[in-house]
Each structure stands twice: as structure tokens, then as C-alpha cells.
Amino acid sequence: MRRLILALLVFLIPAGIFAQDDLMNLLNENAPKEINYATATFKSTRILNGHSIEKMPPGQLDFRISHRFGTINSGAYNFFGLDQSNVHFSLEYGIFKWMMIGVGRGTYEKTFDGFAKFSILRQSSGEKVIPVSVSVLSSAALKTVKWADQTRTNYFTSRLSYVGQILIAKKINQSFSVQLTPSYVHRNLVATELDPNDLYAIGAGGRMKLSKRISLNAEYYYLANPKTYMSQKVYNPLSLGVDIETGGHVFQLFFTNSLAMIEKGFIGETTGSWKKGDIHFGFNISRVFTLKKEKKPEIK
Amino acid sequence: MKRLTIFICLLSIGLAGNAQKYLTKNGFIGFFSHTPMEDIKGDNNQVAAILDISTGEMVFQALVKSFHFDRALMEEHFNENYMESDKFPKSSFKGKITNLSSVNFSKNGTYDVTVEGDLTIRDVTNKITAKGTIEVITGGINASSKFNLSPEDYKINIPGVVREKINKNMEVTVTMKYEPIAGK
Secondary structure, three states, X not given: OHHHHXXXXXXXXXXXXXXXXXXXXXXXXXXXXXXXXXXXOOOOOEOOOOEOOOOOOEOEEEEEEEEEEEEHHHOHHHXXXXXXXXXXXXXXXXXXXXXXXXXXXXXXXXXXXXXXXEEEEOOEEEOOOEOOEEEEEEEEEEEOOOOOOOOOOOOHHHHEEEEEEEEEEEEOOOOEEEEEEEEEEEEOOOOOOOOOOEEEEEEEEEEEEOOOOEEEEXXXXXXOOOOOOOOOOOOOOEEEEEEEEEOOEEEEEEEEOOOOOOHHHHHHOOOOOOOOOOOEEEEEEEEEEEOOOOOOOOOO | OHHHHHHHHHHHHHHOOOOOEEEEEEEEEEEEEEOOOOEEEEXXXXXXXXXXXXXXXXXXXXXXXXXXXXXXXXXXXXXXXHOOOOOOOXXXXXXXXXXXXXXXXXXXXXXXXXXXXEEEEOOEEEEEEEEEXXXXXXXXXXXXXXXXXXXXXXXXOOOHHHHOOOOOOEEEEEEEEEEEOOOO
């Protein structure tokens, strides 16, 4: 008999605990398991010069205006470079959750450019753990500046160059994100025989949030091709600056030794040197417009 | 001794009685802020909730990242700047129907209720009271409520530049369609 009571008690204990147990725990047991995707690894689709892992969400149009001024060491007469201005305009649009496209026009070599960025992996935690986000960027540029030598046969294809990049980013915590960017640049025509048509580079960038709306950004590209034999002295581009976000705008204000605002230009044709003071002040302004509202899941 | 055994047996039967607890995994919680400058609307269709009809206790749990907006940028700002959803991923409510006796859970119909409890957003807990309705239907229970919340009560800092665009009072809508949890 005693054993029976004991057995019943043993059965009852869990039930008893359960009855008293917090409803919240029961809810946690029943709650659907969630995948927590990392969002807002960077504030903008650019770290500074180069692309970040971020994409325009579907239906969102980003109108970007970027400037790079002259070099700071050009002196007070040129108002430390501000008298000169290089401009790049672009319109960029999210087509799918995993794809965005953009077209632009820049002063540098009077270039038209277009790109597509595809998402391959999304960093996530929870039910599905993926440590990094990975995207692929593919872009093409068409320079329309007049040929240096008008007498020789100049082909249209000679104006073209292509870039492929793999963007690997990790949001380490709420305020710190990093990105590695292996890059390949192909130029159909180069200035001299000394200059390689194919360039290989690796970019590294990061951001550190100083407040909810301001972050400190840095970006560097290491050009792996030997630079000593090229027809002009090129340097690795380094950019340092801040992101300031105000509602629908993101302002990026920074210093860089590169004048060009497209990959082909800043990876392979940066002729300014930080040491010599060939530093350009630059900014990107991004204004986002919602063209198409996102579809929301229906209430069941 | 025998009496004790019977007592324990009866107790266990009582515990394993009819469905007392009702669950939903896709409940709806939405909020709306209207100002002349901007309307902000966030909807979450993946709220988990349990209602215990024997005690009138109810719990809700919502993932902050599951609130969706018409504008992707609003959603990003909601998560990054206001709710800090990486730091505070969940919001929850734990409360009780104060007038449980006025609801007859064995008879289909709509009943007015008042719910009182603790609402936790961004780890800040406040006591709230809200009026709502319980609708008893065959094979389930629907619950709904509408009440106002102030972001400031949950230490959500709204900077001066956007203060004009965000109403001081958010209208919160809750709609739950509960189903019984088997055996509980």
C-alpha cells in the first residue's frame, strides 16, 4: 500500500510542479523555433567607397549622390581641394530580397556603370546558424572619355571593364561589423604594356557604432599585383569616415586617397598617397524612396 | 491510509481533466501611430500566447524582429534605433482576466473582459490594464483587445528631429485565435 502511495506521489509530483509552473515556460516550450537573421550589418549599401553586404530591400529605390573633392594638400588657394569636385550619381533598386541592381554615372573618366548584387548566405542564429553573410557583386563600367590617341583604331570594347567581388561580412555584435572583399578587376584596355589587364585585390572594411545613428567606418583594399612595374605609381586605397543616419537619409563623410567612386577606379587606379597628403574629402548621400510596399504575411 | 490513497487518486484525476489551457502560435499584435507627418504601422503575425481558462491567466510572447512594416527602412530603424532587438529580442505580457466569473467558457458567445498584468518591452516592465473581448466558439477561443501605449514608458528614446513623426500614444491591437492544448 505504501508503495502504491509512493508511486502515485511520484506521478503527482511532476503534475503538481506543472500546475504551479509558469505559463510562460509552457509558452516557451510551444513557441515556434525562430531563425534570427542578422540585419543592418552596415547602415548603407557602401562601406565607404566599396560595396557593403547590405542590399536595397525589394521595392526600395536608393538615389545616391557622391562627391570626392580635390586633395587636401593642394593648399588654401584651392580651399584644400573643395574647389574641385568629382561627382557620381546613381539610382539603385531592390528587385528581390536577394538581388539589387544599380546604374550610375561618374565624372572620373566620364564613366557609366552598372552593377548587380546577389545574396548567397545570410548570417543567422537560433534554429539555423550561419556565421557570415555572403554576397556576390558583379559590375561593368563604360568610360566615355575621348581617346588619348584619336588616330589609331579604337574599339568600343576597349572602353569596358568588369569587376567581380565576393562580399563576406559578419555582424560581430550590435555595434561592430567587419567585411572581407576578395575582388577581381578586368580592364579590356590598359594604358601601357606594363599595366596588367587583370587585377586581384582583397578589401577589408568595418564599422563601429558610436551611437545609434552614427558609426565610424574604415575601408582598405590591398592590390595584390606588383605595383612597381606599372606605368604610373598606384597605391592601396584607404578610407576613413563616419556614417550619419537621419530617417530616410544616410550621410557618409570621409577621407580617402582615391578619387574614383567605382571599384575599377579605386582598386586599380588610386594614385594618391596618404603619406604625401593626397587625401580627398568625400561624401555619399543616400536617399531611399519606397516605390513598392512590402507584402506582409496574411493574418490566418 | 486508504482515504489518503483515494484523495491522491482524485487529485490526479482532477489534474488530468478537460482542456484548461488554450494556445496560439500565430496570434496578431499590431501597433499604429498616426501623426500629420507620417503613419507608422507594425504588424506581428507570429505571436505565441496561452490562455488558462481555469485561472484566467494569459501570457503572450512576441519576437521584436517579427514586426513587419510597409517600409523596409522603418523596419530597420524600429529594430536598430528604437527597440534594439539584438539586445532585447522578445517582448512579453503576463496577466490575468480580472472578471473571469463573467465569462462562461462552456457557452458560445462574446464576453467583455478586463485584463491586468505586466507588459515587458526592452526589459522594462509596466503594469497595464486593458479592456477586451473573449469570444467562445466551438473548438476554440478568440480574444481581442485595443489599448494605448507610450514608447516613453519603455525607455524608448525618440530624438527631437523625428518626435513630430511619432505619436506619443501608440494604438496597440491584439487578436488571438486560441486552440486547446491536448490534455492540458
